[in-house]
Amino acid sequence: MMRNVAVLGSTGSIGRSALDVIRRLPRRFRVSTLAAGANLKLLAEQIREFRPALVSVVRREDAGVLAGLVGRTKTLVAFGPEGAEDAAAFNGNDIVVSAITGTSGLRPTLAAVKAGKTVALANKESMVAAGPLLLREARRWKSTVIPVDSEHSGIFQCLAGEDLSAVRTAILTASGGPFLRVPLRAMARKSVAEALAHPRWKMGKKVSVDSATLMNKGLELIEARYLFGLPPAKLKILIHPQSVVHALVEMRDGSVLAQLSPTDMRIPIQVALTYPERLESPLPPLDLASLRRLEFHPVDPRRFPMIELAAWALAEERSAPIALNAANEAAVDAFLGGRISFSDIHRTVASVLERYRPLDLGGLDDILAEDLRVRSLTRNLIAKRT
Numbered sequence: 390m391m392r393n394v395a396v397l398g399s400t401g402s403i404g405r406s407a408l409d410v411i412r413r414l415p416r417r418f419r420v421s422t423l424a425a426g427a428n429l430k431l432l433a434e435q436i437r438e439f440r441p442a443l444v445s446v447v448r449r450e451d452a453g454v455l456a457g458l459v460g461r462t463k464t465l466v467a468f469g470p471e472g473a474e475d476a477a478a479f480n481g482n483d484i485v486v487s488a489i490t491g492t493s494g495l496r497p498t499l500a501a502v503k504a505g506k507t508v509a510l511a512n513k514e515s516m517v518a519a520g521p522l523l524l525r526e527a528r529r530w531k532s533t534v535i536p537v538d539s540e541h542s543g544i545f546q547c548l549a550g551e552d553l554s555a556v557r558t559a560i561l562t563a564s565g566g567p568f569l570r571v572p573l574r575a576m577a578r579k580s581v582a583e584a585l586a587h588p589r590w591k592m593g594k595k596v597s598v599d600s601a602t603l604m605n606k607g608l609e610l611i612e613a614r615y616l617f618g619l620p621p622a623k624l625k626i627l628i629h630p631q632s633v634v635h636a637l638v639e640m641r642d643g644s645v646l647a648q649l650s651p652t653d654m655r656i657p658i659q660v661a662l663t664y665p666e667r668l669e670s671p672l673p674p675l676d677l678a679s680l681r682r683l684e685f686h687p688v689d690p691r692r693f694p695m696i697e698l699a700a701w702a703l704a705e706e707r708s709a710p711i712a713l714n715a716a717n718e719a720a721v722d723a724f725l726g727g728r729i730s731f732s733d734i735h736r737t738v739a740s741v742l743e744r745y746r747p748l749d750l751g752g753l754d755d756i757l758a759e760d761l762r763v764r765s766l767t768r769n770l771i772a773k774r775t
């Protein structure tokens with residue numbers, strides 16, 4: 390059966406991989422809508438190739454420029470947060486790939502959920518900031534959320550047909566990023582280019598920096614907490630530099646299930662798009678014999694102190710994950726902009742959370758207002774210190 394797919398964040402790393410999966414399965418998937426930020430040249434190419442019914446960009450003036458770039462076309466061009474929500478909730482969509490980066494992905498993801506779509510979720514920040522709300526609305530509107538993050542896809546696949554109450558521990562693996570083996574005292578001076586040079590994955594800038602600090606894994610712990618409804622005590626992280634085993638689930642009878650696949654996001658994306666079917670992948674298979682060794686180590690909190698901040702937010706729940714995520718996004722932005730050093734990312738987020746008192750927040754407006762408040766608090770703190 391042909392299925393119509395919306396790709397939100399189509400010009401990014403996940404978005405481009407999702408379009409490649411669709412390109413290779415033309416009898417199964419058609420692109421219905423796209424949403425992107427400011428990469429108009431690539432978006433114009435995507436419009437020419439996939440002929441979506443609607444696309445959205447961030448800025449109003451870019452909508453006009455884009456229309457000029459593509460020339461005569463039936464594709465409607467929208468803009469702003471409402472444009473991205475329209476691209477998500479578009480009537481013809483069956484599946485929505487949610488791959489906008491950061492909290493900007495929350496409103497479109499919620500719009501897709503409320504329109505009852507199947508959501509292939511890469512945008513972990515929306516689950517971290519608003520997991521309970523997203524899942525409540527998903528139940529209400531009969532929307533299914535399928536993880537795209539490789540670790541969550543791994544847990545999802547290991548849990549197929551299993552009883553959640555039989556799970557002893559779900560383990561998310563982390564490559565350890567570019568600074569796994571650098572001397573601790575050298576970490577503080579690491580440059581933006583060094584932080585972006587991930588040894589295993591080619592990703593967007595924000596998630597690459599999060600991988601270097603290991604906050605990415607902290608956010609993923611919280612994402613897993615909500616997605617699978619497992620209590621924090623049943624969630625663990627192990628460093629696994631080879632990035633071949635993406636997740637392991639230990640059952641109460643002592644069996645450990647693991648999900649392995651090549652280090653290529655097109656695999657979990659295809660799993661999410663075709664679920665519950667499994668289709669042939671054109672990618673080279675995993676060559677187990679050439680792997681030689683698979684290592685697993687506990688996380689060293691001196692090297693990766695962010696993980697303790699994430700554990701705090703996971704235990705506190707309520708608005709603590711929103712604050713963690715917002716402070717981190719603002720700090721990573723400042724690091725990428727050259728305003729703070731690599732070690733200042735942790736120092737900044739820790740200072741914000743030290744004074745933070747978690748609140749009970751219900752609706753989207755409260756969540757977004759709290760996100761903005763913590764972001765501005767973080768920016769002010771950074772401005773005072775620099």
Ligand SMILES: NC(=O)c1ccc[n+]([C@@H]2O[C@H](COP(=O)([O-])OP(=O)(O)OC[C@H]3O[C@@H](n4cnc5c(N)ncnc54)[C@H](OP(=O)(O)O)[C@@H]3O)[C@@H](O)[C@H]2O)c1
Nearest residue numbers: 398400401402403425426427428489490493511512592593
């Ligand atoms: N990359 C990975 O391997 C990976 C793996 C697991 C999970 N994830 C998650 O997937 C999400 C995307 O990651 P990524 O690596 O693909 O990031 P990325 O390469 O930076 O791409 C982000 C995409 O979002 C678009 N965008 C940014 N702000 C937007 C806004 N306000 N409205 C609409 N579109 C906007 C960007 O558009 P422009 O580029 O046109 O400005 C781009 O298309 C993140 O939440 C990340 O944590 C990524």
